[in-house]
Amino acid sequence: MKLDKLSFFFHNAKKQDIVFSMFVLLLCVVMYQIPTGFEDRLPKNAEYTEGLVLSVDNSRAELHGLIRSGSQSLDIQILKGRLKGTVFHTGNVYMGKMELDREFEPGDHAFVTISTNGDETITNVNTSDFYRLRIEAVLMGVFALFLLLYGGFFGFQAMLSFIFSTFAMWKLMIPMMLKGYDPILLSFVAVVILSAVILFLVAGVNRKGIVALLGASLGLGVTAIITLIFSGPFKVNGAVRPFSETLLYAGNTHLDLTRLFIAGVVLSASGAVMDLAMDISAAMSEIVRNKPDISRKDLLVSGNTIGRSVIGTMTTTLLFAYSGSYLAMVMLFMGQGIPNGNLLNISYVAAEILHTVVGSFGLVLVAPITTAMGAMLYVPLKKKRA
Structure with missing residues (x-):
């Protein structure tokens, strides 16, 4: 049964196309490992994780027309990592720009940056934005599944071209432009x-x-x-x-x-x-x-x-x-x-x-x-x- 499914997946696929696809897949793996050269600019002693917003205090937030100013006070429970289960009190400062500001409510999931010093003492907990990695992964997974179900091996090739293009731009083209x-x-x-x-x-x-x-x-x-x-x-x-x-x-x-x-x-x-x-x-x-x-x-x-x-x-x-x-x-x-x-x-x-x-x-x-x-x-x- 498994062989039948495998033969259906490779139906009408030529040997040279399969070999070329495997070569491109190998290139994707290699590019994934290539450093961009800007990793040293990342904040040192920082942990990036997911947090659950438990409570929100909007007493310091103001609304002027469509623009928000001030800040929110948040209680956030860490959901992943070594500090899982820990509750932190932090804030969300409004910048006065709708495209950059975010308004948290209890139950929201936030992307949290936890900064520490040399002796692992926590110096700052910041909510940079909503946590979207999970839903992004779900969307990409559904997209890939539809490609594979509809196109079989050709759908796999289409998905492979998508991944290769992403890595080529992210790992090679953009870093070289910055340099x-x-x-x-x-x-x-x-x-x-x-x-x-x-x-x-x-x-x-x-x-x-x-x-x-x-x-x-x-x-x-x-x-x-x-x-x-x-x-x-x-x-x-x-x-x-x-x-x-x-x-x-x-x-x-x-x-x-x-x-x-x-x-x-x-x-x-x-x-x-x-x-x-x-x-x-x-x-x-x-x-x-x-x-x-x-x-x-x-x-x-x-x-x-x-x-x-x-x-x-x-x-x-x-x-x-x-x-x-x-x-x-x-x-x-x-x-x-x-x-x-x-x-x-x-x-x-x-x-x-x-x-x-x-x-x-x-x-x-x-x-x-x-x-x-x-x-x-x-x-x-x-x-x-x-």
């Missing part, structure tokens, strides 16, 4: 490597994956160049992104926020570009499979027809995806009666226009590029086989 490496070049190299791993996991190590990778890489390269060209005339300061200015104040004055902004444009456009490249490559692969004697010219025409059909919805997809992040900002400006000319000249809005249009430009370009790559790689190899 001063050029963010534009770094983001481009990162997305090319990520695209290669993801596309080969999804399509297999074959011509379909190679064509999609070439199309996506060239499309992203053009996207980076266009962003570099237009970011100057747009006069966009990278500080328009949340926490960018704070990043400088945190001791990273060597960073160029504008180049970080451009790197973010390349990174955010990579997913849609990769999808479009794979759609066109897969469609052209099926055309060649069903009509092996097709000419390069006819395949090129068919690929362009497919590309034109897809780019209309894909560019709109980017518009919807990006607009969700700045919906409240546009609502604020419109609600204040700001004229459209003024609205479009505000740096925040101009940055999002640049972000959206350049990303869409990359999508428009990746279609003919992928089609050309497919026409060159699919047809000649097929003719040699014949």
Whole structure:
């Protein structure tokens, strides 16, 4: 019975795809072990754990319109670690910013930092935020389960690409940016490597994956160049992104926020570009499979027809995806009666226009590029086989 289930899981999976997946899994394990290089900045003699809020005293808290000030007094019972069961009296200070403040109630679970000195004497107990690790793990577990149940081995490959991308950005790309490496070049190299791993996991190590990778890489390269060209005339300061200015104040004055902004444009456009490249490559692969004697010219025409059909919805997809992040900002400006000319000249809005249009430009370009790559790689190899 177990063998039957195992064979069902690997149904239609090729040996080379299984080997490549195991190689990527090994890379994930290796990257997990790699230090970021910033561990020494973590607070010394600190324990991070989960606490249960037993009681709350709001006598020192004040509400001014929508903004809270003052603080809460909390009694928290530690639920994990060496101090499990211990009750501490601590506070929750309001910062006056809704996106950063949190209001605890009895029964809430808090993420607690317990600081000690050299002789293990507790010096401070701080509730930094709500404890969300458990529900995050549950959500990720449900996501992984659905992928495995629906896709089997291919669902496992999709989940593996998700994990690999996360580790590559968290363990390699972000630390290298913090260390001063050029963010534009770094983001481009990162997305090319990520695209290669993801596309080969999804399509297999074959011509379909190679064509999609070439199309996506060239499309992203053009996207980076266009962003570099237009970011100057747009006069966009990278500080328009949340926490960018704070990043400088945190001791990273060597960073160029504008180049970080451009790197973010390349990174955010990579997913849609990769999808479009794979759609066109897969469609052209099926055309060649069903009509092996097709000419390069006819395949090129068919690929362009497919590309034109897809780019209309894909560019709109980017518009919807990006607009969700700045919906409240546009609502604020419109609600204040700001004229459209003024609205479009505000740096925040101009940055999002640049972000959206350049990303869409990359999508428009990746279609003919992928089609050309497919026409060159699919047809000649097929003719040699014949």
